[in-house]
Structures are given as C-alpha cells and as structure tokens.
Amino acid sequence: MRPLRVLLCFIWPHLVGGFLKTHQKRPEKVDSKANSESVLFADSNSAPTFNPDVIVIGSGIGGLCAANILNHVHKKSVLVLESHYLPGGCAHSFPIKGYDFESGPTILLGCTQAPLNPLRQVLDICSLKLDWISYKSWGVLGDGEEQWDLELGKDANNRIKFETVLSEQGGAAAASEFADLLDKTKPLIVPATEIPAMALRADSKVLFTLLVKHFRSLVKLLQLPDAGTGPFEPYINGPIHVVTDPWLRSWLDGLAFSLSGLPAARTPASAMSYVLWDLHRANGSLDYPKGGMKSLVNALVSGLGDDVVRLRSHVASIDVTDNNVRGVTLKSGESIKCNEGVICNAPLWNLKNLLAPAESSEDSVKTLLGEIESVNMTRSYLHLHVGLDATGIDQTKLKPHYTVFEKGMVGDAEHVCTELNMIAVSNVCNLDDSLEVPEGKIMMHAYACGNEDYGIWENLSKDEYELKKKERGEALWSAIEKVVPDARERCEVELLGSPLTHERFLRRPRGTYGAEVESLLKDGSTGVGGLVLCGDGIFPGIGLPSVALSGVSAANSFVSVWRQLKSY
C-alpha cells in the first residue's frame, strides 16, 4: 500500500484545488474552548426515529449533498440531524419582518453553460431541478471616485472582456501579465474540468476510481509541475510567473480573499486558476438560483423526502465503541443508532465535544482530535442586513454584487485583506423579483470577509456590545451608501451580526469562516470505523463547490469502488 499512498498524497491535492502543506506538522494549538457548543442549543421534539444506514450531523450544504448522494445514488437510508431550527448552515435564509435575508453565500460560478460546479453535479445526478439566473457583471468600488465593473466572459472577437478594464486601470504590463497568468495556470484546471465529483471518495481507494475511469486525466495530473500542488505563490511571485503590476496583484488578492479568507499567495493555486478560467471563459457567467439560496437548500432538503432532515436536533455525542461508530445521542437524551456510520458536517472543531465521551478509551479518537486541535481557523465576519425602501431606486443602474474597498484597492502587501477594508455588498433583488421582500422594498447584505477578530467582541457588557456594533458597523454602512447614497434614510430594518451572532446561529466556533488553507484535512477519512467528515474544514475548503465536493466524497466512501464506478 505504501507506494500507492505516496502517489496518492502527491496527486490528491491536484484533484480539485491543490495545496502544498497537507502533511505538515501543525504546532500551533487552537484554543480548546473555542467551540460553539456552549451557546444556543435547540431541543429535539420529533417523534422516535428509525435506524438509518447513515446519520448525517448538520444540514450545511456539505451534509445535504452527502445525504442526497447516499440516498439517490447509493440507495441508502439517511437521517440528517440539524441543531438549528432552519436548514442550510451558512447558506440558510431567515425570515424577519417580511424579508428572507440570506445569511451567507450568494455568489456561484459554473452552474449553467457547460456547468462544472460540483454543486450543480450533485443536483443533476440526484435529478433535483432548480432554475438559474445568469449574469455577467460585478461592480467594484474603491475609495473616492474609483469604480469599475468586472465583466465576465469574452467579447465577439473572443477577447477577454476584463482586459479592457485591465488596460484602463492597470499599468502598461497588466494586460500581458494577466494573459500569461491564464496561460501558465491552464494545466491546473484539469481536475475541475475533467474529473467529476462522483469520481472522488474520502479514502485512499480514490486512486482506483481514477485509474479505471479517468486514466488520461490522471496522467495529465501526474505531469503537472511539482509546484502545481501548492498555493498560488509561485504563479504571482515567481518562479513560474511573476505579476508585477500593483493593480492586478491587488485584484488577485481581492478575488482570493473572498475564496479563502487569505491573500492570493496563500490560496490554492488550482482553486485560483479554476476561478480565473471560469470567470473569463467564453460563456463565463455567475449563476444565482431563482428564489434565492433558500430554493437551493429547499431542493436539497425536499429531495430527501419527508422527515429526513430533523431540525432542532442538536447532537451531543457521537457514540463509538470498539473503534466503530454506533450512532449518536442528542442533547435531549435520545439515542439513535445507525447501521453503517456517521458523516459529520459540523465544523471540525466541534468534534472535540462530540467525541469527548470516547476520548479516554479509543486511540483512533485521540489521534483524530489531536489532528483537529492543530487546525487553524480563519477569522470571523461582520454582517449588516438591511431592508430599504426602494422608491426611485433604478435597479438597472445597479449590480447584483459589489466589492467595496473602503480604503482603496491598491496598497502594500496585505492591504486588501486588512480589517474592514474589503466589504462585499450583495443586492440580489437586482437579479430576482421573486425573492421574499415586502412590496416596494429591497434587501441588501454587506459583510466584511473573514477578517473580523472574535477577541474584540468577547466578554463585553451589553452596553459595550451595542457600542461596538455601532462603531464597527460604520464601515459596512459606508459600503452600502456607496451603492445607495441615501440608504440610511430608506432603512426600515437593520440587523448587525457580529462574530458572536455567527457563532450562535451557525454553530461555528469563534464565528470562523472556516479552516485556513494550510490547515485543511486532506480528506474526510478518520481512523474511527464508519466516521467520515465533510464540510469546509476538509480539502478543498471554504465555499459551496468545495463543500459539495467533500459531501460527495464522504458519501461515496460508504460504497465499494465498483459500486461507485457503476453509479455515474
């Protein structure tokens, strides 16, 4: 097995995103108190449950994808246990005063026009239908008058539209450096463009599926230069390619930052390459599910049938005996057994509590918890959800999304990623008039991207907390005002979410955006029989395509390679 493993370790990172340091020792410890179990438990109140083949803990997009593949493709019975009273995890929507606010993601690529997004692949293979709204433009606003639009795709002459912006905004070398960059990174998109999500599985047998069904792609993967397994660094700082233009470098940082919560140099090269390719390919577009993220979550939930997703069912422990998972026990005391195993979609760090009772007896559990303890978290979020009076607002002059750089886009090395600089503003009412908002109103969501410190919000008195919200919320308000100048006068609902809100409602310890790229677990396998992990702590990390992929991989590891190969 050893040569196989070595080979696998080498190729695995290529498959979907690629990163270098999967096997490095991680000396730094994460605060062990950093878990969300101490806040807001929900009580289970449902009727007694049957024993499913597989229990899925958490209804994040990762968990829902895993459950759907198990159920539709592998014909296993599943039960999804969700702590919150709403499904979807980070992607859930919550109703307030007639608005359905979207808690997190709204930006998706590759779901229409030769779709390659693993999320779309899951929907297709499970025959779940969604209508998509495609759009091709995204607004970027800097400090002062700085303003440009990212136009996706190519023009009639097959020229990348973004090159126009590059030649206007960037320096003399920007356009040619960008063209070279696309060229040099093209081989890295092999895994995403050639190998379907269904080929993957969360164990080392993935090599067989690739050998048998995707041999040519495997050969191409093995021919990639060694650096292809790593972060984007060598593609912007050399030796493979050097980007010198400060404007282009800052934009790449901005793009990367929204993917990984880290600057471009520390984002997986393959993920960056894939996004650059998908944004600028001939039919490149952004895709939004009609009806909003709620309709995506609903499709995945209802695809499983009635009562398969049990809300308000907080899992208190994963029950392990003789190194095998037997089932789970809920906060309410109810125990549920499983026939085959458990997929855990809860954030990695929560496993510390879930596996605590077994910690003393099982070595495999100790090993797993040891591994997780050294996984570094990215920082948290600051959100501002607003409901605005739309009278006189001309949506045709606005964009569905903006990236606002409060302190300007171009600056020194880590400028883009500094606190409260880069703020995303989503204006999804621009795309879809079927969204739930009161008549004549629109909703907007502004958020700081994964760089809000949890520590500054900890242990505050109620007054201090309210004051902090006011102070820190200013930058978000300012970003919204760049889009709608008189937004404050139009505002009828204002919700500011801090890292504590994020922790409380998403069960995410310290409100983290997810694991740092260098810390991701290489796959969802554990040494504990029947226990598989999925979600954004697992390679390839944060984002809906990534967690969909880890969900598919987790599900596939519950069937034999041969059964998997026959299933797609």
Ligand SMILES: Cc1cc2nc3c(=O)[nH]c(=O)nc-3n(C[C@H](O)[C@H](O)[C@H](O)COP(=O)(O)OP(=O)(O)OC[C@H]3O[C@@H](n4cnc5c(N)ncnc54)[C@H](O)[C@@H]3O)c2cc1C
């Ligand atoms: C503000 C924001 C904007 C984003 N924007 C984008 C975007 O535009 N595009 C994109 O692709 N990605 C985006 N992301 C990232 C993406 O949303 C996440 O990476 C992804 O949704 C995480 O999914 P997951 O399956 O890993 O888990 P999660 O969404 O974290 O779900 C885990 C679930 O497990 C439940 N749970 C935890 N513990 C227990 C327990 N003990 N018992 C029962 N249930 C439990 C939680 O309640 C939760 O529902 C964004 C994220 C945020 C926060």
Ligand SMILES: *[C@@H]1O[C@H](CO)[C@@H](O)[C@H](O)[C@H]1NC(C)=O
């Ligand atoms: C782009 O889309 C058009 C229309 O949907 C389709 O005919 C064409 O083949 C697509 N081109 C590419 C390169 O995918």
Ligand SMILES: *[C@@H]1O[C@H](CO)[C@@H](O)[C@H](O)[C@H]1NC(C)=O
């Ligand atoms: C907040 O309180 C906890 C528990 O007392 C402590 O461990 C933590 O360090 C405190 N955090 C800050 C930022 O003061």
Ligand SMILES: *[C@@H]1O[C@H](CO)[C@@H](O)[C@H](O)[C@H]1NC(C)=O
């Ligand atoms: C985690 O963070 C610490 C402190 O910043 C750092 O020393 C360590 O190398 C990080 N771990 C990984 C895997 O990057």
